[in-house]
Amino acid sequence: MPTQHSPRQNCLLSCLPAEDYLRIEPHLELVEMPLGEALYESGMQIRHVHFPTTAIVSLLNVMEDGASAEIAVVGNEGIVGVSLFMGGESTLSRAIVQSAGHAYRMRGQLLKDEFFRAGPMQHLLLRYTQALLTQMAQTAVCNRHHSLDQQLCRWLLLSFDRLPGTELIMTQELIANMLGVRREGVTEAAGNLQRAGLIEYRRGHIKLIDRRGLEDRVCECYDVVKREFQRLLPPNIAK
Amino acid sequence: MPTQHSPRQNCLLSCLPAEDYLRIEPHLELVEMPLGEALYESGMQIRHVHFPTTAIVSLLNVMEDGASAEIAVVGNEGIVGVSLFMGGESTLSRAIVQSAGHAYRMRGQLLKDEFFRAGPMQHLLLRYTQALLTQMAQTAVCNRHHSLDQQLCRWLLLSFDRLPGTELIMTQELIANMLGVRREGVTEAAGNLQRAGLIEYRRGHIKLIDRRGLEDRVCECYDVVKREFQRLLPPNIAK
DNA sequence: ATCGTTATGTTCGCTAGCGAACATAAATCG
């Protein structure tokens, strides 16, 4: 796409006062994020952080036997690589591009320098990290108590919130990986939503038809997280 | 107990260089933490942070219908109230005393001041927060994929790691709340462990008999989190 | 010692989701 790209499409970056933004802008590099690319693997040292603009990234925890579960989603409201400034330099989770698009990346060291200036960027990043914490906590409870149908609704809404359009490119197999369930389970749950006229899909393309319908069906977890993002982050299109 | 108390029993505090420690020491107030006390409820503004010494605190997410699940445990290796310096002033989770004991508390504002001095305390707190993130993420995956038996082992080991002795005062009902499962399920799982000679209990008292046995039975999640704590935090008895 | 309370043990039928095996259909590639 020859569309106009700008770092300001990312909420965190767009929240920065001009002075701070201009200082880091020269160090932002536009990168393409193809579906399925791993920004980092478990335990790997993180060299860059990424500010998604149109891409969506999924944070997954993977276990020894290959079983996995998504613990959070990051779109243009956030940043991938918080463990860099938190001090760990690496995480045990895996960051996978869940929806192709673009992001701006920045060298880890530069972000750290910026963070330790203790200016607006630090405050933003800390607040964002807390929002991420909330998202993870709520995901954990949702995993425990809610039905696959509800979780799928939550997942779809989270994704569509972070997408420009109404079409998501994603196979059921991948969704199953993210949710940590069987592919067949997703087929069934998605079938339910399709029959109810809420979504429509063909082989790897999911189209949002009736957002209200999804919102009626989803568990409280979706709203809880959304409200907390709005509370913690400046009222851009946050999340 | 007329035992000698000292803030240095808390790992984070004991990691501080003398200079930083002495500055905050006068503001630390020893408090007793009775079983079941709520340090804060969902959404409440946090006035104090707590550095547990002998107490253990459980962070729970509670849902509208009352269902809940533990997302992390904090003992003398950590601090309760990270959202204070993260910028949110409140969390959606609930902090409950899971094992009675003591903690030192400090006024929120003072901790924030200390945090924003950008000294050793800030680094420690950030690294601890990342460890907490890891714990939450792993808990989420564990919830999804592991059996109740394994989760109970994990929970017991996490608790005993944070206790001075080998006896834990805790009913099965409470454990069920934490794990987000039925009480009957815990009865059964605990029965298995008892029959295998790993623990022993009578009405609200669980005694650790065979730690190795538990370690053999627990899922990987326990070790994963433990190692990450050791990596991130100075090698005190960390977790 | 006795009573009431509260923790634990046990049972029964039920359901969501699992694991495996397979059928079909849609895209892709030569």
Next chain:
DNA sequence: CGATTTATGTTCGCTAGCGAACATAACGAT
């Protein structure tokens, strides 16, 4: 265009954990 790959649909039996109802036993207060 047909052939291969890959995504989706469907079935079957199975198991862990649920929800409810109840029995028993340990403790604590009087």
